[in-house]
Every structure is written in structure tokens, then in C-alpha cells.
Amino acid sequence: MKSISNTIIILVTIVAGALVMSIFYRGFYASSADATDSTVMSQEKFIESATSTKPVALSIPRLGVHAKVQKVGISKRGRMAVPTNYADVGWYRLGPAPGSNGKAVVAGHLDNGFGLPAVFRNLDDLTDGDEVLVTDEQGTTFRFEVTGKTRLISTTSSTEDIFTTSGPPQLVLITCEGEWDPQAKSYSHRIVVFAKLAEII
Amino acid sequence: MKLAYSNFALWSIVLLLTLALMTMIAIPAFAQTSTATDYTSATGTVDTTDTTTSTPGLPDTGAGGDQVMMMTALAISGVVALGGAAVLLRRYA
Numbered sequence: 001m002k003s004i005s006n007t008i009i010i011l012v013t014i015v016a017g018a019l020v021m022s023i024f025y026r027g028f029y030a031s032s033a034d035a036t037d038s039t040v041m042s043q044e045k046f047i048e049s050a051t052s053t054k055p056v057a058l059s060i061p062r063l064g065v066h067a068k069v070q071k072v073g074i075s076k077r078g079r080m081a082v083p084t085n086y087a088d089v090g091w092y093r094l095g096p097a098p099g100s101n102g103k104a105v106v107a108g109h110l111d112n113g114f115g116l117p118a119v120f121r122n123l124d125d126l127t128d129g130d131e132v133l134v135t136d137e138q139g140t141t142f143r144f145e146v147t148g149k150t151r152l153i154s155t156t157s158s159t160e161d162i163f164t165t166s167g168p169p170q171l172v173l174i175t176c177e178g179e180w181d182p183q184a185k186s187y188s189h190r191i192v193v194f195a196k197l198a199e200i201i
Numbered sequence: 202m203k204l205a206y207s208n209f210a211l212w213s214i215v216l217l218l219t220l221a222l223m224t225m226i227a228i229p230a231f232a233q234t235s236t237a238t239d240y241t242s243a244t245g246t247v248d249t250t251d252t253t254t255s256t257p258g259l260p261d262t263g264a265g266g267d268q269v270m271m272m273t274a275l276a277i278s279g280v281v282a283l284g285g286a287a288v289l290l291r292r293y294a
Contacts, residue, residue, distance in 0.1 A: 006289075006292070009285055009292075010285070012281060013285025013286055013288075013289060016281035016282035017282040017286075019274070020278045023274050023275045075257075075260075075261070078257060080257045080258070080259065082260045082262055109264065110262055110263040111263055111264060111265030111268075112264055113265070113267050114265075114268055114271055115268035152259060155258070157258070160256055162259075163257065174260060175262045175263075176261070180263070180265065185267070186261045186263065187262075187263040190259045190260075192259075
């Protein structure tokens with residue numbers, strides 16, 4: 001009988017310990033539903049410019065942001081995918097690269113599962129003229145200057161102006177804002193910051 | 202050590218359960234690593250919707266709304282784990 005009691009205590013302890021690890025994992029890594037790309041399509045439809053190089057680092061001196069850049073596609077929910085952790089940012093790899101014509105879109109988290117600040121926590125503090133630096137894999141740095149920002153409802157379907165591949169080189173930074181919707185497991189709004197290419201270093 | 206090492210069945214169960222739980226936790230971790238690796242592929246096939254005709258929705262870039270649930274679950278499971286460990290320690294130390 002004592003053996004059974006021992007077994008139960010050991011099992012409960014192990015399960016509880018595993019839960020602690022699992023919760024920590026969920027708290028510091030983004031949901032796979034948001035982070036994973038969904039289906040695969042043929043390479044012919046890959047619209048990313050073959051000549052553009054991929055961004056690897058992003059800095060926003062005014063906010064003290066220095067982040068690695070992950071390459072992301074579209075999530076299973078049909079949204080732009082997000083980085084797999086809360087410290088990196090995600091560049092929408094099916095669109096233009098920073099410095100190329102069109103708008104290069106970069107998303108970062110507002111907070112993590114424990115409510116702690118993530119990389120774009122203070123994105124809303126950016127004002128016109130603030131600089132954003134993006135370095136690509138060849139070491140070239142593109143300096144962008146913030147030109148404006150807007151606030152959109154998270155479920156908006158009018159995203160053509162953000163994910164456009166034409167026009168002068170611009171950078172778009174996105175993060176969450178507003179009220180948390182427990183049903184949708186998402187914030188109600190998004191802050192979208194626009195920046196124009198000012199200099200190639 | 203009152204728990205006899207000869208109690209092979211008990212320790213086998215504990216070992217198997219531990220391995221099973223570690224696997225359950227590790228699989229998503231490896232899955233995400235795999236996904237992240239895929240992101241770096243410059244020439245491989247890529248996803249998804251034809252972006253020339255449709256655009257994705259805005260990204261889900263927040264998780265903080267789960268803070269209360271996460272902290273509660275963490276606290277409860279932490280207390281249970283520590284309590285169980287304390288009981289086992291007192292019993293066998």
C-alpha cells in the first residue's frame with residue numbers, strides 16, 4: 001500500500017514539474033499556430049527579389065532595440081507569421097527586403113506569455129524622424145526614418161497598403177496594441193509604423 | 202533509503218513516465234526549431250497564399266493577455282512540484 005502511495009506522489013511530482021517546464025516554454029516561445037508557415041507553394045510564385053539580400057539585424061536606437069531578424073511567411077490563420085520567440089523580430093519574406101522597392105514588413109511582439117515586455121513593447125513611442133537601422137547578411141546597413149504611424153483593427157482585411165511590393169523603399173514595423181480578446185487570443189489593434197529609406201551605409 | 206532498489210517495477214514506471222513527459226515537451230520545441238531553420242532557407246520551396254493576388258492578415262504579436270492564467274498555472278504546478286519533492290525528500294532522505 002505504501003508503495004502505491006509512493007508511486008502516486010512521485011507521479012504527481014513529475015507531472016507538476018513537467019507542467020512548470022511546459023508553462024515556462026509557452027511563456028517564452030510564441031504559439032506555433034502563429035509562428036509556423038502554413039502550406040507550401042511552388043517556387044515560381046516566390047515573389048521575393050532574387051537580387052535582394054536578407055535582413056539579419058534590426059536596431060532602433062531611440063528605443064534601445066537590437067534584435068535578430070527571423071524570416072517568416074504566413075501563419076495557419078492566414079496572418080503574417082511571427083517570430084518564434086519574443087526577442088527577435090520577423091521579416092515577411094514573401095515581400096520586399098528592406099532597401100528594395102516596396103514595403104518591407106517587420107513584426108515584433110508586444111509582450112510574452114507572462115506579460116513581460118517584448119521587443120516592440122515601446123514601438124508606439126516612435127515619432128517622425130526617428131531612425132531604424134536594418135543590416136542585411138552582406139553587412140549593408142539601411143537607415144530608415146520614421147514618417148508616420150497608424151492604428152488598425154487586428155481583423156482588418158485591408159492590408160494591401162502594407163504588403164505592397166511597389167513604390168519607393170519603405171519599412172513597416174508592426175506590433176500589437178489595445179485590449180486583449182480572450183476568445184481570439186489576440187489584441188484588438190495593431191500599431192503600424194512607416195519609415196522611408198534615408199541612407200545606405 | 203527505504204525505497205528498495207529491487208522495486209524495479211516502480212522505478213521503471215517512473216522512468217517511462219519521465220521520458221514520455223520529456224518527449225511531450227521536447228517535440229514542440231524541436232518542431233519550432235525546425236520551422237525556424239526553414240525560415241533561413243533562401244532557395245527552398247516556400248509558403249503559401251499567392252501574394253500577388255492576396256495579402257496576409259496582420260500578425261498576432263502579443264501574448265500578454267494570458268498572463269493571469271499563465272501565472273496561476275505556474276504557481277499551482279510549482280507548489281505541487283515543490284510539495285511533492287519535499288514529501289519525497291522527507292520520506293527517503
